[in-house]
Amino acid sequence: MAKKKAAGQANRKSSARASGFDKAAAQQRVKDIWPILKKTYPDAKVALNFTNPLELLVATILSAQCTDVRVNIVTKDLFEKYRSASDWAGADVREIEEDIRTTGFFRNKAQNIKGACTRIAKEFGGKVPQTMEELTALPGVGRKTANVVLGNAFGTPGIVCDTHVIRLSRRLALSDNSDPVKLEFDLAEIVPKKDWTLFSHLLVFHGRNLCKARKPDCPACPIAAFCPAAHRPDLW
Numbered sequence: 001m002a003k004k005k006a007a008g009q010a011n012r013k014s015s016a017r018a019s020g021f022d023k024a025a026a027q028q029r030v031k032d033i034w035p036i037l038k039k040t041y042p043d044a045k046v047a048l049n050f051t052n053p054l055e056l057l058v059a060t061i062l063s064a065q066c067t068d069v070r071v072n073i074v075t076k077d078l079f080e081k082y083r084s085a086s087d088w089a090g091a092d093v094r095e096i097e098e099d100i101r102t103t104g105f106f107r108n109k110a111q112n113i114k115g116a117c118t119r120i121a122k123e124f125g126g127k128v129p130q131t132m133e134e135l136t137a138l139p140g141v142g143r144k145t146a147n148v149v150l151g152n153a154f155g156t157p158g159i160v161c162d163t164h165v166i167r168l169s170r171r172l173a174l175s176d177n178s179d180p181v182k183l184e185f186d187l188a189e190i191v192p193k194k195d196w197t198l199f200s201h202l203l204v205f206h207g208r209n210l211c212k213a214r215k216p217d218c219p220a221c222p223i224a225a226f227c228p229a230a231h232r233p234d235l236w
């Protein structure tokens with residue numbers, strides 16, 4: 001019954017959106033909401049704590065299916081214990097599993113962290129690589145993780161398509177794709193490159209604060225005037 005209801009809602013959403021995607025309008029919408037979101041969230045930034053690219057890479061791998069708050073609690077001690085790629089590479093994977101257990105999916109994450117750090121230690125002299133191609137060739141690193149690292153540790157613009165960015169981009173009709181990679185490329189065409197990283201943070205902050213998954217607070221939303229989904233539950 002619940003599945004039928006969900007399928008019905010999905011169909012209504014897609015037919016409500018089936019009227020054709022207007023890229024020029026989406027681009028204008030980005031221009032309209034950009035200054036408002038910047039003013040609303042002046043401190044928007046990555047929520048994971050880190051002091052170097054390796055820490056951010058590990059924290060981002062740990063953040064899959066886990067809250068940033070939990071990851072920050074775990075990494076506080078973790079980054080004291082493992083200070084370099086070689087430290088992770090040389091550690092027993094069982095010990096890593098125990099150290100990161102509370103972040104969930106700890107077996108996969110431990111394998112990926114050890115695997116990625118082994119390659120970083122061997123092939124990159126212990127330094128996290130700085131290109132999308134090299135990063136996504138590491139175990140457990142997809143475009144989302146790579147963009148987090150590129151944008152926040154290296155200052156290379158990156159669009160991070162997490163759950164908030166996907167949801168808000170759909171509601172704001174910035175793309176008609178919900179596949180993260182297609183959506184990333186759509187956003188890359190309508191958001192100025194220099195703003196990619198901050199634009200992602202602004203959408204995440206707005207998603208956490210007002211435009212929540214189940215019930216967005218449209219009456220309180222500062223960008224409601226530009227949002228096609230404002231007060232339209234059929235588009236949520």
Ligand code: SF4
Nearest residue numbers: 211216218221227230
């Ligand atoms: S108007 Fe509503 S749906 Fe649109 S961005 Fe604001 S909170 Fe989200």
